[in-house]
Amino acid sequence: MKFGGTSVADAERLTRAARRIVARAEEGKGVVVVLSARGKETDRLIADAFEISENPDPREMDMLLSTGERISCALCAMAIRDLGHEAISLSGSQAGIVTDTVHTKARIVDVKAHRIQDALDQGKIVLVAGFQGVSTAKDVTTLGRGGSDTTAVALAAAVGAEVCEIYTDVPGVFSADPRIVPGAQKLDVVSFEEVLEMAASGAGVLQLRSVEYARNHGVTIHCRSSFDDSTGTYVVPEEDTMEQPMITAVSHSTGEARITLLGVPDSPGAAGRIATTLADANINVDMIIQNEPIADGEPADMSFTIPADDVRLAKESLEPLKTELNLRGIVADEEVGKVSVIGAGMRSHPGVAAKVFTVLGENAINIEMISTSTIRISVVIPKEQVPDAVRALHTAFELDGDDTILAEQPFSEKGA
């Protein structure tokens, strides 16, 4: 069972989480719980660090930030004991989560779960501080954004858990963002591959790395609400999904920008120089499009999308290439958005792309870039048309449900 920061933000919520944990234990289950830092605790610690230093040392940042989850776990263990159950809190290190030495975004390299197993054998509920581990150099590390989900999945794999329940402030994974599409439906089952595509396309409910880890280690995730007992969304291997609707979800993102390089020479190596420059600056490039030159050997334009936060950095990094490659200019457009249609059933239904383009065309939405995977079609369109595009595609692919029920569901972005 993993609870996010909002689920333990104050004494009342933390006690509610404790009651849920105890209820599960009283079903006769062995329970391992992973908790995030409370509410705004991590933000407070980060602010403290930047008050001291403009460029805090990563090792010390990890030492600092790892305290937040320990506080949550110690307090929750107290609450569980008051409910009459034995409980023990463990730091990431005590729980045996061994990582590499890359501070602030360490990767788990091993889970030595014997201490957890011993505590379970003694009938204790085990609370583990999420988002952290101990490096092979014996330093405290943190796993980066969404790290607590990864902790939960890794522990579920290590102890052979029946299910990894991720409790959050939304009722599950939706067919679209309910804030934009009133008829968006909670999905009962979704495949790892679909959720991965959704996470990569802007749907914030489950973190990419935790889903990858779950897929690689065969962990079933149940993503559900921390506010009620209703069933959420099960994330399972594709072969375990009972049916494969052609399209499962429509996701979107408005956090990207498009950079266009004008007049890129049609010579071997030019594209490589550009990609290397961006990689060296640690900028994640999503889609790339290179126009065909008018004639062989003529320069052409090249566009790519990057996180909007990296626009300034990208422009600075690419500036030297202007003279080196004799570019005509570098243009950034932040008024773009990305809409993606995702579904494992797409593999056996070749007409999906055509339908996407037709629906958008009928709604007078101009497609600026296109990229696809075997189970996803993404388009870049003007930012202000994103909500219309999502709604139109959601309806066209018959994903709309009864909106009167869903209008009552809370929905907000999930915390780390």
Add this chain to the structure above:
Amino acid sequence: MKFGGTSVADAERLTRAARRIVARAEEGKGVVVVLSARGKETDRLIADAFEISENPDPREMDMLLSTGERISCALCAMAIRDLGHEAISLSGSQAGIVTDTVHTKARIVDVKAHRIQDALDQGKIVLVAGFQGVSTAKDVTTLGRGGSDTTAVALAAAVGAEVCEIYTDVPGVFSADPRIVPGAQKLDVVSFEEVLEMAASGAGVLQLRSVEYARNHGVTIHCRSSFDDSTGTYVVPEEDTMEQPMITAVSHSTGEARITLLGVPDSPGAAGRIATTLADANINVDMIIQNEPIADGEPADMSFTIPADDVRLAKESLEPLKTELNLRGIVADEEVGKVSVIGAGMRSHPGVAAKVFTVLGENAINIEMISTSTIRISVVIPKEQVPDAVRALHTAFELDGDDTILAEQPFSEKGA
């Protein structure tokens, strides 16, 4: 170097402490620093715990409270790195501080300082989270009140430090509380034995356990101000004090109460029953006086002093003895205070007690109880007369200095 909570309470103070640490390192010294939790951080965590549980589990309390000192150390390491020095923060566990398994008041059983030594050998400044360790059962423990001082002394002993500098918000150990005695003087040198008697008699500047540890392991303590560079007070073995004034200090305490049991039977075992009852309730008894019975076999009264906070508990615990021992009553008096005159020179000057009683008599102060050690004479008197008694004794034993200098010194209770 050990800095208390007020010395790292905000970014400005923490940076000032970092500069002091760096200055010491730039003298070519190897530096190990012990820090307390920032300002009110520990109070905040305790409040969080009591919001969740009326009776928080001690193991979880330790997990919770140990985070405060880690935060201080991580932030201070960042500040030191910004000043151009290598620094590394370590938790109590990482620093090799091994304790017994008594949560919330663990005792250090071993210090495995190899990781500290390695870091020193690499030219790093080492920051260690005070007040905590790891138990022989691999759980996080805390050392109880004043624990960070004990951490500092234990590490000084383990690495063979030249001196253990305790930085605090007072300039050193004083001949009396300057808030009561304007002419109180900062002492340049004081013996372990004297400081132990002072700590036990209400002077708050150094913690009893840390001084005991320093005495047992031959660690020189330099207790000094974190606000300026002036020399503070050196705490050294008695044989190293250059001269032994008859009286070193007058200390006082108003945190005690007197309990009187009326009509205690003059039979073997009665006093034992009472002492055992109090010990079982974990109440620390300071002075005990049993009046002589009027005639052999007649009941007499028995009085003892205990911490004022324990009065209710003491009365409840002793209640059953009322019928068992046929007592006439149990009376508590919280309007008492204790004044102590301390000095290693007392051993060779037998007239001190007589002088104390004479001075108090001349000032119309009624002595209610007396207790002594070889270097201390303590009296219990009415609480409202404590300031007068301290001033009169301080003057009578010629401890008064020039009050114009000392009036400028800050003085307040030292934090944990």
